[in-house]
Amino acid sequence: MGKATETDLPGVGVRFDLETNAGRAVGVVVHQTGRRDLVIYDERDVDRACESVELTEDEGHTLGELLGGNPVLEHLDDVVHRLEDLVISWVKIDSKSSLAGLTLAEAGLRAQTGAGVMALVTDSGSIPIPGGADRLEAGATAVVVGVPVAVKAATKLLTQSG
Amino acid sequence: MHTASDLFVIELGAVVLVLAIVARLARRIGLPALPLYLLVGLALGDGGLVELPASTEFIEVGAEIGVILMLLMLGLEFSAHELIDNVRRSTLAGVVDLALNFPPGFVAGLLLGFDPIVAVLLGGVTYISSSGIVAKLVADLDRIGNHETPVILSVLVIEDLAMVLYLPIVSGVLFGGSLLSTTVTVTVSLIVVIAVLGAAYLFGDRLSAIALSQSSEALLLTLLGGTLLFAGIAGRLNLSTAVGAFVVGVALSGDIVSHARGLLLPLRNLFAAVFFVFFGLQVDIGLLPDVAVAAVVIAVVTIATKFATGWIGARRAAIGKPGRARAGAALIAHGEFSIVIAELGITRESDLGALAAAYVIILTLAGAVLYQYSDSITLRAPRGVDRRRWQGTSRLAKGQSKRRWSLTR
Numbered sequence: 001m002g003k004a005t006e007t008d009l010p011g012v013g014v015r016f017d018l019e020t021n022a023g024r025a026v027g028v029v030v031h032q033t034g035r036r037d038l039v040i041y042d043e044r045d046v047d048r049a050c051e052s053v054e055l056t057e058d059e060g061h062t063l064g065e066l067l068g069g070n071p072v073l074e075h076l077d078d079v080v081h082r083l084e085d086l087v088i089s090w091v092k093i094d095s096k097s098s099l100a101g102l103t104l105a106e107a108g109l110r111a112q113t114g115a116g117v118m119a120l121v122t123d124s125g126s127i128p129i130p131g132g133a134d135r136l137e138a139g140a141t142a143v144v145v146g147v148p149v150a151v152k153a154a155t156k157l158l159t160q161s162g
Numbered sequence: 163m164h165t166a167s168d169l170f171v172i173e174l175g176a177v178v179l180v181l182a183i184v185a186r187l188a189r190r191i192g193l194p195a196l197p198l199y200l201l202v203g204l205a206l207g208d209g210g211l212v213e214l215p216a217s218t219e220f221i222e223v224g225a226e227i228g229v230i231l232m233l234l235m236l237g238l239e240f241s242a243h244e245l246i247d248n249v250r251r252s253t254l255a256g257v258v259d260l261a262l263n264f265p266p267g268f269v270a271g272l273l274l275g276f277d278p279i280v281a282v283l284l285g286g287v288t289y290i291s292s293s294g295i296v297a298k299l300v301a302d303l304d305r306i307g308n309h310e311t312p313v314i315l316s317v318l319v320i321e322d323l324a325m326v327l328y329l330p331i332v333s334g335v336l337f338g339g340s341l342l343s344t345t346v347t348v349t350v351s352l353i354v355v356i357a358v359l360g361a362a363y364l365f366g367d368r369l370s371a372i373a374l375s376q377s378s379e380a381l382l383l384t385l386l387g388g389t390l391l392f393a394g395i396a397g398r399l400n401l402s403t404a405v406g407a408f409v410v411g412v413a414l415s416g417d418i419v420s421h422a423r424g425l426l427l428p429l430r431n432l433f434a435a436v437f438f439v440f441f442g443l444q445v446d447i448g449l450l451p452d453v454a455v456a457a458v459v460i461a462v463v464t465i466a467t468k469f470a471t472g473w474i475g476a477r478r479a480a481i482g483k484p485g486r487a488r489a490g491a492a493l494i495a496h497g498e499f500s501i502v503i504a505e506l507g508i509t510r511e512s513d514l515g516a517l518a519a520a521y522v523i524i525l526t527l528a529g530a531v532l533y534q535y536s537d538s539i540t541l542r543a544p545r546g547v548d549r550r551r552w553q554g555t556s557r558l559a560k561g562q563s564k565r566r567w568s569l570t571r
Contacts, residue, residue, distance in 0.1 A: 007312050010248050010319045011239035011297070015307060029307050033420060039307030047485030048537065049307035 004028075015039075028060075036060040087151045088118070088143060095138035096161040105132030115146030115154035166216060173217040177206070181435050193530050194295045196497050197523040199435050203442015204519060210447055221440045228437030229505075230393045230407040231430040232498055234385075236293060236322060237411015238419050238426075242363035245412065248319045255313065255475040256320035259493075262467040264289040270460050276511050279335050283507040286328055287518050288464045292497025293318045295526060299533055300492065310485040313475040314492045325499060326409070329402040329506075330355055336506060337400055351401045355409070362413035370418045381418075382425045404502055434498070441501050442519060444508055449516040457520035465528055468493045484537060491536040495529030496522050 004016040013031040020026065025041035027049070034057040042050040055063065093100055099107040110116050120127040122140040136142065136158070144154045180202055188195040205211050207218070214221070249256070267288030271281025296318060300311055330351040338344030362369075373388065375381045389410045396406025414422065472490035481489070504518030 008244075008247070009306065009312055010244055010315045012306060012315065015312070027307050037307055041307075041309075045482060045484045045537075047309035047481050048488075049305065052304040052307050 038063070086145060087148045088145050089151050089155060090121075091142045091144050091155045091158045093136050093138050093140050093142055094159045097136075097138070097158050098161060099136050099157055100138040101135065103133050103135050104130055107136055109136075109154055109157065113146070113153040113157065114150035115144050117142050118145045119143040170216040170220065173214050174220065177202075177214065177217065177221070177439065178432075178435075181439065185435075192534065194298070194495070194497070194526055195435075196292075196295060196438055197526045199438035200442045200501075200519050200523055203439040204445055204447055204450075205442075206439070207443035210443075214443070218443065221436055221443065224433050224436035225440035226403070226437075227390075228430075228433035228435070228440075229404050229502055230389060231426060232294070232434050232437070233393075233404045233407040234389050234411045235423065235426055235430050237408040238414060238422055240319065240322075240412055241415045242359065242366055242412050245319065245323055246363065248316055249323060252316035252320055252475075254478070255317050255471075256324070258474055259317050259321065259471045260289060260324065262471050263464055266460055266463045266467060270456060274456060274513070274517075276514065279332065280507045280511045280514055282332060282335075283503055284514065284517070286332070286503040287496070287500040287521065288460060290321050290325065290496065290499040290503070291318060291468065291493045291529075292495050292499065292526065293322055295495040295497045295530070296492055299495065299530060303534060305488070308485065308488065310472075310476045310479070310481050310489040310492075313479050313481070313489050314472065317471065317475060317493060321499075322408070326355055326359070326405050327352065329405050329503075330400065332503075332506060333400045333402045336510065347400050351399060354399065354401060355405060358409050359412070362409060366413040366415050370414050370416045373414065374416075374418045374421075378421065378425055381421055385422055385426065386429075437498075438501065441505055441508075441515070444505075445515040445519050446512060447516075449513055450520060453513055453517040453520060457517050457524065460517075461521055461524040461528070465494050465525065465532075468529075469532075487536045488533065491529065491532040493529075494525055494532060496525040 004018045007015045007017070009015055009029065013029060013033075015027055015029045017025060017027045024043065025046055027039040027041065029037040029039060029052075031037070036055040036057065036059070038053040038055060039049040040051040042048040099109065104117060117130055117136075118128075120130050120134060120136070120140050120142055122137060127134055142154075142158060144151050144158075146154065181199060184198040184202060185195045188198050206214055264285040266285075268281050268285030270288075271284035272278070276284065296314065300306055300314065305311055331348050334348035334351055335344055338347045373381070373384050375384060389407050392410050393403040393406035396409075397403035469487075469490035472488075472493045473486040476486040476489035500518060500522050504514055508515040
């Protein structure tokens with residue numbers, strides 16, 4: 001539940017749709033210009049936007065914060081943020097990985113690749129700035145930071161066997 | 163003292179003011195201004211109410227610039243990547259569109275006794291909807307978020323791309339000499355178009371970075387100069403200036419696009435209006451009664467075929483009946499491209515100009531009205547609405563939205 005679907009609008013931008021548990025549909029149109037439209041679909045004709053509110057990029061951010069939640073945690077897969085020449089990536093630890101189940105000290109990820117683990121996110125909670133005794137549990141998400149090559153190498157170690 | 167240039171300025175000022183009045187009128191009644199510009203053009207010039215001896219020459223040059231700017235702005239809306247992705251996704255909708263909407267014009271052209279190549283032009287006139295008018299209608303009516311809108315936009319994009327191949331072919335045939343030399347010209351021009359689009363795909367970013375400037379004056383001059391030069395060369399090679407300008411627009415991407423849009427929009431609005439007036443000027447009003455019946459028949463047939471195109475496309479995307487009706491109605495409006503195509507053949511077959519003008523006026527007005535009121539037609543008549551959707555249980559709606567996904571992505 002709560003997953004948004006995405007459709008391209010050629011020449012305009014992208015539309016995201018979300019269907020609520022209660023059966024209403026809402027959407028957001030992200031224009032190439034940065035403008036956002038908050039759209040509410042008609043109950044009788046689910047394809048029709050009966051209400052469309054135009055928002056600037058900033059207003060969109062504010063509304064997003066008001067609606068709560070940490071949007072980063074909602075798209076854990078394949079999210080990569082770039083800061084100058086550093087990359088932050090959210091990597092789901094695969095059970096195939098030889099590092100799965102090891103503590104950070106045992107895994108020696110930073111020594112091997114140059115990339116560090118900034119946080120671990122598990123179902124039971126998240127560990128910011130984990131220490132050497134924290135474990136890389138399979139299924140948890142490691143927030144990895146480093147230069148692109150290092151993050152790529154770390155991602156490989158955490159997701160693939162051997 | 164009176165000079166020729168005073169007279170020219172007076173004429174031009176009067177024409178532009180008349181356009182301003184009709185643009186206001188169109189806005190007041192909620193219709194596109196294009197058909198009214200055509201009517202102004204028809205009313206002026208040879209056989210019309212007032213002749214324009216001093217400014218016709220300028221209007222002719224302005225019209226040429228108008229086509230180039232319209233196509234440049236259209237190209238700016240898309241990046242090469244977006245175009246190619248879209249073709250992959252919506253080929254079928256594009257084929258249906260072509261199969262339903264090209265034949266009515268082509269057959270009508272043959273029945274009216276036009277040359278085959280002029281019939282091909284008339285097929286193009288009926289085939290292509292107006293990206294400009296339709297996109298504006300969608301935005302003005304706040305329907306960008308509607309589920310059928312991607313279907314509409316995809317069809318428009320495919321049509322615009324089809325023009326990139328169609329215009330060089332028909333220009334090659336129209337202006338070429340013998341069969342052999344025509345074949346050679348057409349082949350060469352198609353290879354050039356594909357090569358330029360490929361280059362735009364690969365090097366567009368770099369080109370955009372070079373053209374970008376902090377000074378809006380420098381940027382405007384760069385864009386205008388570069389586009390006119392490139393479009394002119396493309397025209398020289400029988401590729402059509404329109405296609406040349408479109409390709410320049412497609413090649414530009416990134417930061418430059420939003421700056422360019424802001425700078426070019428006022429110029430585009432002026433010169434596009436001049437283009438429609440010029441087209442109207444060339445049409446002999448005396449021919450209108452002769453072509454009126456044909457124009458109405460072709461209009462009625464293609465309103466039905468365009469409606470079917472949108473309906474089929476939206477149905478494939480698992481959209482309900484009201485949405486299908488909106489998609490169908492949206493595609494009816496014809497405009498700038500139909501006129502650009504008819505303009506190519508107007509010297510060869512004078513009836514084509516009158517026919518296309520009447521046809522475009524009918525379709526644009528009908529399309530705008532039907533698209534605006536399609537909801538009140540379908541939603542008021544439960545018989546025309548899918549009843550399950552009308553009642554809309556959430557379980558059903560969810561299943562349908564999933565199906566939509568697998569089809570459109």
